[in-house]
Amino acid sequence: MRPISIAIDGPSGAGKSTLARSMAAKLGFLYVDTGAIYRTIGYFAHERGVDPKDEQAVAALLPQVHVELTYGEDGLQHMLLNGRDVTREIRLPEISLCASAVSAHPSVRAFLLEMQRELARSHSVIMDGRDIGTVVLPEADVKVFLTASAEVRARRRMLELEQRGTPEPFEKILREIEERDWNDSHRAAAPLRQAEDAVLLDTSALDFRQSEDALLRIIRERTGL
Ligand code: DC
Numbered sequence: 001m002r003p004i005s006i007a008i009d010g011p012s013g014a015g016k017s018t019l020a021r022s023m024a025a026k027l028g029f030l031y032v033d034t035g036a037i038y039r040t041i042g043y044f045a046h047e048r049g050v051d052p053k054d055e056q057a058v059a060a061l062l063p064q065v066h067v068e069l070t071y072g073e074d075g076l077q078h079m080l081l082n083g084r085d086v087t088r089e090i091r092l093p094e095i096s097l098c099a100s101a102v103s104a105h106p107s108v109r110a111f112l113l114e115m116q117r118e119l120a121r122s123h124s125v126i127m128d129g130r131d132i133g134t135v136v137l138p139e140a141d142v143k144v145f146l147t148a149s150a151e152v153r154a155r156r157r158m159l160e161l162e163q164r165g166t167p168e169p170f171e172k173i174l175r176e177i178e179e180r181d182w183n184d185s186h187r188a189a190a191p192l193r194q195a196e197d198a199v200l201l202d203t204s205a206l207d208f209r210q211s212e213d214a215l216l217r218i219i220r221e222r223t224g225l
Contacts, residue, residue, distance in 0.1 A: 003124040004029070004223055005139075007132035010146035011181050011192060012096070013153030015203055016128040019146065019215055024126045025075075026216070027225060032069070032119050033077050034129035034136070035099065037112055039090035040067050040079045042098030052101035059107040067115070093161075093168065093176070100180045103130075104187035130184055133195035142222045143198035144215065150177050152204045 006029070008020050017033050024031035044065055045052045052058060068080040078087045089095070102108050109131075116136045119125055129136065133143035148156075154174040161168050184192040194200060199218050203211040219225060 003120065003122070004141050004225075005120045005124070005137050006126040006142040006144070006219060006223075007137050007140035007195075007198075008126065008128040008144045008146055009130055009133050009192065009194070009198070010128075010144075011150075011153070011177075011184065013157045013177055014146045014148050015156065015208070015211060016146050018208070019211055020126045020128045022212055023215055023219065027124075027126070027219070030071075030119065030123040030125045031077065032116070032125050032127040034112075034116055034127060034132065036077060036079050036087075036090060037067060037069065037115070038103040038108070039095055039099040040081050040086060041065065041108055041112070042100075042102045043086055043090045043095050044081055045102055046095060046098045052098040053104075055105040055107065058102050058105055062107065062111050065111075067112070069115075069119070093166075096176065096180065100183045104183065104189060106189040109135075109189050130192040131190035133198050134193060135190045138195075142219050143195050144218055145194040145198040145200050146215075147200070147202050148204040150174060150181065153177055 008016050010016050021031045042052055045058050045061060048061060050057045050061060066082050070078050070080060072078045078085055079090060113136065116127065120127065120137055127137065133140055151174065154170060154177050157173050157177065158170050201214055201218065206214065
């Protein structure tokens with residue numbers, strides 16, 4: 001059977017990864033978190049002391065980068081950077097802005113494009129990111145643009161950081177979310193935007209279960225699964 005692709009795009013903190021992971025488990029699909037791939041490049045630039053906004057300097061690093069995506073015994077996606085597992089490190093708050101900065105560079109996007117497409121050719125996937133429905137998988141069977149207000153996203157992120165034992169003040173989180181939204185949607189290369197044929201799902205007023213139900217309904221309607 002031909003692999004099925006489900007593209008989920010939206011701003012940071014909209015719940016894409018948690019929802020997509022849960023859908024993938026229900027449907028038996030591979031979950032691909034493409035943000036983690038950009039974070040891995042951002043982390044590499046940070047580690048090498050390279051300004052993530054400097055496209056030439058970042059592009060010069062790419063030949064030294066080998067990024068691999070593996071699935072651990074825990075069933076979760078792990079990121080390998082030159083063979084080293086950096087899954088935890090790429091989640092540090094300072095890496096979020098580095099990831100956003102490197103992701104604006106066309107050379108970085110071109111470097112990562114084929115890797116993402118190959119995953120969708122070989123597996124049924126739920127892939128989340130910013131440009132999956134618009135650029136990476138324009139022929140995806142289902143496209144969803146998942147969003148929520150910046151305040152709701154900041155509150156969710158604050159809870160997540162508290163649970164992880166690395167709390168941050170609400171105002172700081174909100175400011176960073178707004179900054180990333182702006183960067184991600186105003187860059188020239190593959191900016192964050194809703195594909196014309198994507199279904200808009202706003203989860204501002206929905207809890208996790210309600211969001212799951214809404215997403216599953218959209219997927220079932222469009223794929224007959
Ligand atoms: O989803 P995330 O927050 O882990 O993504 C980190 C950064 O990577 C985000 O600021 C934008 C960028 N990104 C992108 O440009 N394209 C994607 N498909 C996924 C993420």
